[in-house]
Amino acid sequence: MRMITFFLIGLTVHVVFFLSIFDIYFTSPLVHGMMPQSTPLAPPASRLVLVVADGLRADSLFTLLPNGSSRTPYLRSIIEDTGTWGVSHTRVPTESRPGHVALIAGFYEDVSAVAKGWKENPVEFDSVFNESRHTWCWGSPDILPMFAKGASGDHVYTHTYPAQEEDFASTDASRLDTWVFTQVKSFFQSAKSNSTLKASLLEDKNVFFLHLLGIDTNGHAHRPMSQEYLDNIALVDTGVAELVSMVEDFFGNDGRTAYVFTADHGMTNWGSHGAGHPSETLTPLVVWGAGVHNAQKVTEPQPYNDGYLQDWKLEHLRRVDVNQADIAPLMASLIGVPIPVNSVGVLPLLYLNNSGQFKAESMYTNAIQVLEQFKISLCQSLISYSLEGLVYYHTYDRFFLGCSVVLGFVGWTSYVVLVILKTHAKVTVLQIMVPAVTLNQE
Ligand SMILES: [Zn+2]
Incomplete structure (x- = not known):
């Protein structure tokens, strides 16, 4: 015993x-994140089509041909008539991955991510795609997977050409873009006879993302002044025109689709990008459709003195420049999804054709969303002090x-x-x- x-x-x-x-x-060490913020009012668009022409310089799109016509007649007609346009200013490094992250997630990636080749997620992040109900993407296997991987749940669907088969475009890179347009076309065709898919497409808060790598590839191979680069831009213009008429047809011209056309970065005359030369950091932005202002004729000189308005013969049409990350809250506001929580973008109000109340509510949402991060950053310094205290508390x-x-x-x-x-x-x-x-x- x-x-x-x-x-x-x-x-x-x-x-x-x-x-x-x-x-x-x-x-x-667990610390929790920010609350997603969205506008309580009904959004103007049910769906968004985002087209990113990889490596497309602003001047390559906006400059007219010597005979005064445009090599992109469709997009020019949008600029002159039904849409709002401007220059989207990107930040260095002018690479594909940080460009797309700024556009779609609204923040500028840490430069240290370059060590990972811009392909792997250094951290998981929120994006407009993640906040959407469904996002369908077509394009390069170098870009699409990072947004699918970063998304919570299974609602970002990617359609990529296999990386090893990118060779199919080795003789003519514009085939990369033709591939995307063809895939999107057959996707909408198949949706007509697939009731489940059709039902998903008819829901709101949907995004369609087309990543067009042809222009970038042609620029690297032949430089931006080459016929290959310029012809590829014309091909994209035709592709966008067909895409829009197909989408409008599919949704019965309900006027509930918003369109954003832009680029992730530009390119130097030597066919390189990555640095901060204006040819690399100035990219085109053309927005039209549901909730977007028609072209605004102006008579007074515009508040831009970089000479581009004269070069591009666009002095008479209101130009609205943005920082690249501003496009994320713009897209979120158009389809009424929360602004990505890490976004530092400021909603470019002049693109919106909506009530004063909607604009005010949207700006309020934007402010609260940024404030959430400020609170978080305040919290971060509080945390670092607290951590010091904790170390003392835990070890004294x-x-x-x-x-x-x-x-x-x-x-x-x-x-x-x-x-x-x-x-x-x-x-x-x-x-x-x-x-x-x-x-x-x-
Ligand atoms: Zn790129």
Whole structure:
């Protein structure tokens, strides 16, 4: 009986000492993120079509031919009549991945991501695609997967040509774009006879994203002044015109589709990009459809003195420049989804054709969404101070507790030794006891 009690006490002592390690050394680093913000009013568009012409310079799209006509008659007609246009200013590095992240997620990626080749997610991030109900994407396997991977749930669908088969375009890179347009066409064709797909397409908050890599590839191979680069732009213009008429036809001309046409970055005259030359950082932006302002004729000089308006013969049409990340809140506002939580974009109001109340609510949402991040950044400095405090809190008693554990063990061991001596060396105990008895008698 005594041995069982002794064993149980010994076990308890060891369990307590073992658990003390977790209490002293391990703490959880979990911190929670921002709340997605959206405008409570009904959005003007049910769906959005985003077309990104990879590597398309602003001047390559906007400059007229020597005879005064445009090589992109369809997009020019949008600029002059039904849409709003401007220059989207990108940031360095002018590479595909950070460009698309700025457009679709609304923030400028950390330059350290370049070490990962701009393909792998350094961190998971929110995007307009992630906030959408469904997003269907067509294009390069270098760009699309990162948005599907970053999305929560299974609602971003990618259609890419296999990377090893990009060779099909080695003689003519514009085939990459023809591939995309053809795929989109057959997608909408098949949706007519596929009731499940059709039902999804008819829902709101949907995005269709076309990533067109041909212009970039032709620019690298032949430079932006080449006939290949310029012909590819014309091919894209025709493709967009057909796309729009097909989409409008599919949705019965319901006037609920918004369109955004832009580029991720430009390109130098030598066919390179990555740095901060205007040929690399100035990209075109053309927006039209549901919720977007028609072309606004202006008579006064516009607040841009870079000379481009004269070069492009567009002095008479209101130009609205944006920072690349502003396109994310613009797209979110058009289809009424929350602005991506990491976005630093500012909603470019002049693109919106909507009530004052809608604009005010949208700006309020934008402000709160950025404020959430500011609160987070304030919290971050609070966190770093708190962490210092926590380190102190978690470790100030480490020495004391360590000593206690050691002393406890020493005490326990001594006690065990004493018990062993008591049990197995009775003679010694008796010899010690005798003088004590003698003393008492005196
Ligand atoms: Zn690119």
